[in-house]
Amino acid sequence: MATAVGTLGHTREESTVWKWMTTVDHKKIGALYLITGFTFFLVGGIEATLVRTQLAVPNGTVLDAGLYNQLFTMHALTMIFLAIMPMGAAFFNYFIPLHIGARDVAFPRLNALSYWVLLSGGLILTSSFFFGEAPNAGWFAYAPLTEKEFAPDKGLDFYTVGLFIAGLASLMSSLNFAVTIINMRAPGMTMMRLPVYMWMTLVVAFLLILSLPVITVALVQLYFDRNFGTNFFTPGAGGDPILWQHLFWVFGHPEVYVLILPSMGIVSEVLPVMSRKPLFGYTAIVMAGASIGVLGFGVWSHHMFTTGLGTVPQYVFSASTMAIGVPTGIKVFNWLGTMYGGNIKMTVATYYSIAFVALFTIGGISGVMHASPSVDGQHQDSYFVVAHIHYVLFGGAIMGIFSGLYYWFPKMTGRLLDETLGKIGFWFIFIGMNLTFFPMHFLGLAGMPRRIYTYDAGLGWETWNFVATIGVYIIVVGVALFLVNVFKTFRKPPDAGDDPWGGATLEWATTSPPPEHNFDVVPVVRDRDPVWYNRDHGIVTPEKPAHLHIHMPPPSYFPLVLGIGILLIGVGALSSLAITALGVVVVYYALWGWALEPTE
Amino acid sequence: MAMEHEMHHGDEHPSSTIRQYVMTGILLTAITAVELFLSYSSLPHGLMITLLIGLSAVKFAIVVAIFMHLKFENRLLTRLFLFGLVLATCIMIALLSLFWNDTTDAVGGIPEGQQTAPKH
Amino acid sequence: MAAAHAEPQHNTTTGIDNRKMLMWVFLASECLFFGSLISTYLIFKGDSITGPLPHDVLDIPLTSTSTFVLLMSSLTMVLAVFGAQHNRLGLMKGMLLATIVLGLAFLGFQVFEFRTFGHEGLNLTTNQFGATFFVLTGLHGTHVGVGVLYLASLLVASGRRNGLGKEVALHVDIAGLYWHFVDIVWIVIFTLIYLIP
Numbered sequence: 001m002a003t004a005v006g007t008l009g010h011t012r013e014e015s016t017v018w019k020w021m022t023t024v025d026h027k028k029i030g031a032l033y034l035i036t037g038f039t040f041f042l043v044g045g046i047e048a049t050l051v052r053t054q055l056a057v058p059n060g061t062v063l064d065a066g067l068y069n070q071l072f073t074m075h076a077l078t079m080i081f082l083a084i085m086p087m088g089a090a091f092f093n094y095f096i097p098l099h100i101g102a103r104d105v106a107f108p109r110l111n112a113l114s115y116w117v118l119l120s121g122g123l124i125l126t127s128s129f130f131f132g133e134a135p136n137a138g139w140f141a142y143a144p145l146t147e148k149e150f151a152p153d154k155g156l157d158f159y160t161v162g163l164f165i166a167g168l169a170s171l172m173s174s175l176n177f178a179v180t181i182i183n184m185r186a187p188g189m190t191m192m193r194l195p196v197y198m199w200m201t202l203v204v205a206f207l208l209i210l211s212l213p214v215i216t217v218a219l220v221q222l223y224f225d226r227n228f229g230t231n232f233f234t235p236g237a238g239g240d241p242i243l244w245q246h247l248f249w250v251f252g253h254p255e256v257y258v259l260i261l262p263s264m265g266i267v268s269e270v271l272p273v274m275s276r277k278p279l280f281g282y283t284a285i286v287m288a289g290a291s292i293g294v295l296g297f298g299v300w301s302h303h304m305f306t307t308g309l310g311t312v313p314q315y316v317f318s319a320s321t322m323a324i325g326v327p328t329g330i331k332v333f334n335w336l337g338t339m340y341g342g343n344i345k346m347t348v349a350t351y352y353s354i355a356f357v358a359l360f361t362i363g364g365i366s367g368v369m370h371a372s373p374s375v376d377g378q379h380q381d382s383y384f385v386v387a388h389i390h391y392v393l394f395g396g397a398i399m400g401i402f403s404g405l406y407y408w409f410p411k412m413t414g415r416l417l418d419e420t421l422g423k424i425g426f427w428f429i430f431i432g433m434n435l436t437f438f439p440m441h442f443l444g445l446a447g448m449p450r451r452i453y454t455y456d457a458g459l460g461w462e463t464w465n466f467v468a469t470i471g472v473y474i475i476v477v478g479v480a481l482f483l484v485n486v487f488k489t490f491r492k493p494p495d496a497g498d499d500p501w502g503g504a505t506l507e508w509a510t511t512s513p514p515p516e517h518n519f520d521v522v523p524v525v526r527d528r529d530p531v532w533y534n535r536d537h538g539i540v541t542p543e544k545p546a547h548l549h550i551h552m553p554p555p556s557y558f559p560l561v562l563g564i565g566i567l568l569i570g571v572g573a574l575s576s577l578a579i580t581a582l583g584v585v586v587v588y589y590a591l592w593g594w595a596l597e598p599t600e
Numbered sequence: 601m602a603m604e605h606e607m608h609h610g611d612e613h614p615s616s617t618i619r620q621y622v623m624t625g626i627l628l629t630a631i632t633a634v635e636l637f638l639s640y641s642s643l644p645h646g647l648m649i650t651l652l653i654g655l656s657a658v659k660f661a662i663v664v665a666i667f668m669h670l671k672f673e674n675r676l677l678t679r680l681f682l683f684g685l686v687l688a689t690c691i692m693i694a695l696l697s698l699f700w701n702d703t704t705d706a707v708g709g710i711p712e713g714q715q716t717a718p719k720h
Numbered sequence: 721m722a723a724a725h726a727e728p729q730h731n732t733t734t735g736i737d738n739r740k741m742l743m744w745v746f747l748a749s750e751c752l753f754f755g756s757l758i759s760t761y762l763i764f765k766g767d768s769i770t771g772p773l774p775h776d777v778l779d780i781p782l783t784s785t786s787t788f789v790l791l792m793s794s795l796t797m798v799l800a801v802f803g804a805q806h807n808r809l810g811l812m813k814g815m816l817l818a819t820i821v822l823g824l825a826f827l828g829f830q831v832f833e834f835r836t837f838g839h840e841g842l843n844l845t846t847n848q849f850g851a852t853f854f855v856l857t858g859l860h861g862t863h864v865g866v867g868v869l870y871l872a873s874l875l876v877a878s879g880r881r882n883g884l885g886k887e888v889a890l891h892v893d894i895a896g897l898y899w900h901f902v903d904i905v906w907i908v909i910f911t912l913i914y915l916i917p
Binding site: 171184185189218220230231232238240250591596 | 760
């Protein structure tokens with residue numbers, strides 16, 4: 001075999017599938033992430049719908065207890081690790097180079113690898129349904145429920161291996177994004193001229209880089225407990241289940257900000273453009289984002305107030321949790337200040353952004369309530385907590401992602417989504433979301449514990465449970481309308497033009513969809529809102545040169561091969577050592593090919 | 601250094617020589633020998649632990665600064681690495697103080713039949 | 721000296737090569753990885769119900785020798801980087817080889833140590849000391865093993881025509897960062913586990 005096998009000639013005609021499998025173009029990879037993330041969003045939605053259907057009436061009989069446990073666990077894992085994070089990564093991929101004026105990310109092949117590894121992790125996690133039993137101990141998988149004694153099936157092994165691999169993917173993409181943003185900026189793009197979205201991306205990347213190793217250690221320990229007989233988390237033999245909670249939440253709390261910060265970034269892009277005025281308080285919002293990133297590492301034990309932390313730790317973590325509410329609050333005022341006095345274009349993206357601000361604020365306020373240990377003791381493990389996290393993750397993260405989808409769809413495809421259909425869909429999702437999750441506050445305060453698969457009549461929970469289930473079906477209609485909108489839009493010719501919204505950031509300075517090399521001439525940045533600055537100062541984009549001497553990295557199949565190797569290692573960890581060994585060989589082979597592959 | 605760049609022009613760091621590297625290696629070995637000696641000595645426990653941790657921190661710093669060239673690199677790399685290092689140290693200290701001050705968790709757990717209600 | 725200047729990535733915003741920055745950020749991440757493992761070890765220190773306990777099995781003179789071996793491998797590694805940067809390829813290759821041999825020697829010590837502990841009745845399932853010790857030092861050993869493979873691949877590639885090309889200094893430098901990091905983690909582990917009684 002020649003050494004240059006991974007490099008494909010530009011001249012040979014390749015099939016479309018092969019092109020996508022070997023692509024290293026950040027825009028194509030972004031699209032892959034988006035499709036994958038949205039597909040898992042639908043899977044997670046189906047799981048949620050089943051869960052809510054079971055709970056619609058007292059003593060529901062749709063699911064049995066075992067399947068119910070698997071479904072609520074997989075709903076959370078799917079939504080968090082396979083839907084929201086990949087959709088966030090999709091926009092990161094697509095827009096980091098466009099926002100900072102680069103031709104691609106710093107490591108195009110690593111970028112492709114991240115995607116394939118993420119897909120491997122997602123497939124392993126989801127395939128658990130077909131191999132006996134899915135993980136069933138909740139997404140934070142508290143020990144000792146997860147130990148062999150109480151979970152003899154393979155489900156929790158799929159959890160450890162699947163999350164390990166998905167985490168590896170996130171780590172690689174985060175390293176890539178961090179280096180790209182720091183090191184690949186266009187001339188004039190100083191750190192304090194970066195779009196807020198880029199700042200949030202950078203914070204997210206560092207949160208992941210620094211928190212993923214902790215969960216990795218915890219997952220390895222759990223895997224050893226279950227497969228090699230260690231006793232890290234089994235109390236009888238000297239282990240400590242609380243250690244799992246600590247390690248999990250040292251990762252888990254920064255993870256919560258990983259889920260919400262991208263949406264905060266999206267909203268910070270959409271609102272100024274739609275209000276036709278610059279973001280109010282750029283420095284404040286950037287500093288708030290950075291301090292959320294730092295403080296986010298110092299609040300994890302507020303998930304564990306009821307474990308008997310002791311008085312001093314309760315004070316400390318309660319205080320730090322309340323403190324982290326401050327930068328979050330600052331941002332809300334930034335968004336309101338941005339809209340105030342603006343000539344607001346009420347597009348669907350604006351709708352979703354405003355909904356984000358409103359709903360996220362509700363979720364944020366119920367979050368501050370939990371910062372008080374005594375209040376938290378009442379809310380712990382009740383539906384109030386479920387209401388809180390869904391206001392933050394659905395009302396926050398998902399609303400932001402939908403805003404981004406409507407805002408950036410014309411850039412990614414050259415076609416504008418239908419605004420009327422979009423607004424109808426918005427109202428379905430908005431009303432459905434509030435119908436589903438607001439009553440959960442009441443249910444929680446009325447004493448309904450989370451994660452019960454059925455409940456008796458006469459406890460005062462019937463009405464609100466039924467309302468919540470109705471709400472889910474309304475959301476389903478809203479999401480279906482979005483899909484209809486997408487399919488409808490793809491059937492019409494491109495109509496968006498390069499800059500349908502009058503955008504401020506660099507992605508609107510190139511064509512829709514952008515060419516493979518993003519910019520014919522690398523832009524020079526003179527202001528935080530470069531496109532507006534150039535428009536107001538009459539600076540025209542330089543003519544497209546007759547000959548573009550731009551070297552884009554050639555496609556490569558080594559990321560895919562390496563991804564398959566890692567998938568094999570994961571499958572081997574769940575079945576036999578032989579497959580793991582094969583995986584290691586494949587990984588090593590792919591690394592050799594990767595290293596020696598010419599990238600010129 | 602291969603990666604000197606435009607922003608650092610004029611900032612010609614003294615290129616380390618083989619001799620300097622070997623001296624650094626000898627110094628590291630010497631510190632290790634001192635550590636070894638300390639661990640066998642009959643110093644008070646607290647003092648010994650402080651000294652041992654202090655000396656290994658010195659070794660750590662020497663390797664990072666000289667062998668890993670961090671002393672001569674763009675400051676940004678130092679900041680990036682220190683961020684992880686400091687965070688890891690803080691989380692370690694926090695976790696250890698949480699667990700070591702935890703009086704509800706006796707060694708090996710409380711045996712069956714002797715459990716008492718948690719104290720407040 | 722100026723090898724990396726000719727490469728397409730020389731015009732980064734900060735002037736630092738992307739790959740080098742990636743390695744440093746990755747090492748920052750690794751701090752948290754080993755920090756969590758070491759925390760686990762220390763949290764469970766003294767929680768073992770049955771023996772053997774650390775002072776029963778830990779062989780400090782032996783491990784001091786292997787620590788010395790790993791320290792010397794850091795010295796040879798930095799000399800390999802020096803050779804690569806000053807275009808002394810013979811020095812570079814010799815020192816890479818020496819580093820690989822020292823790394824393998826360290827792994828040999830570790831295998832011997834694990835086997836001895838096994839004979840003395842300590843394994844993963846014996847007690848908390850066994851579990852935390854083997855997982856921590858085992859994962860460190862895995863890092864050393866990966867490092868040996870990494871350096872061996874570099875050595876083989878440097879022997880090929882066009883193997884490492886003009887960027888040989890950069891590649892050896894980055895591999896060196898990884899290697900030194902694994903070494904400093906051992907400095908911490910050696911002090912916290914072996915030396916502190």
